[in-house]
Amino acid sequence: MSTIALKVNGKDVSTEVEDRALLVELIREELKLTGTHVGCDTSQCGACVVHVDGVAMKSCTMFAVQANGADVRTIEGVAEGDALHPMQAAFAEHHGLQCGFCTPGMVMTAIDMVRRLGNDLDEATIRHELEGNICRCTGYQNIVKAIKAGASAMAS
Template sequence: MLTINLAVNGQPVSGEVEARTLLVDFLREQLRLTGTHVGCDTSQCGACVVMIDGKSVKACTMLAAMADGAEVTTIEGLANGAELHPMQQAFMDHHGLQCGFCTPGMVMSGLDMVNRHGNDLDDATVRRELNGNICRCTGYQNIVKAIRTGAKAMEE
């Protein structure tokens, strides 16, 4: 077993993991942060996207051991109590989610887009940048709208 120390949603955390423990399993099973989901086993669907040191990462394709010393932000770490982060709020306002399963990864990918492309995102950029996130419910149109609106709202 390995001991890892990291910060998750601003809180210091330590844990004992097998070398093969994936970061997503550490978050879900040990920390009980079940907002991060697992939708595939080939790094395609993006339901598991979290932020590591400010960058989006697929938590199913990273060992927990690799996150030793890192700062991890999950969907649980965005809101201020019940007050949603502007990106979360935009998803609610624009019906950017249905079953909610892909949603945490979508929100995280939206934040990563803002980090890299700024607050003024066009449709084509958002659609292209979502190629690592699969949603079966929404047909994406409202997700695209939500991310664009959320990005704008983050400027204010």
């Protein structure tokens, strides 16, 4: 067991974790932030994407002890109070979801995509960047539309 200290969604957290515990387990089981999903157990689906020190990471591929000292942001931490993040609002407005299971990971990936690549994203770039995220419900049409709209809104 190790004691780790990190910041999660702006709040300081200090906790004891098993050395083999995954970051997603800490987030979901210890911190009860269940917006981050586990969808595949093989790091293929992207449902578990969070931001670690501002960079999108699949939290099922990272040990919790590796996040010691890090700033972690989950889907629960991207809104400003009651106001949705522009990317969350774009997913709602453009129906970039069906069942919603993949949506938190898609939104977190999209926010990171805009951070890295800017606000002027074309469809081919968005589709390429989403290769690590799987949606089993849609043909990605509305997800791509939502990301384009969210990127534009983030520029404002």
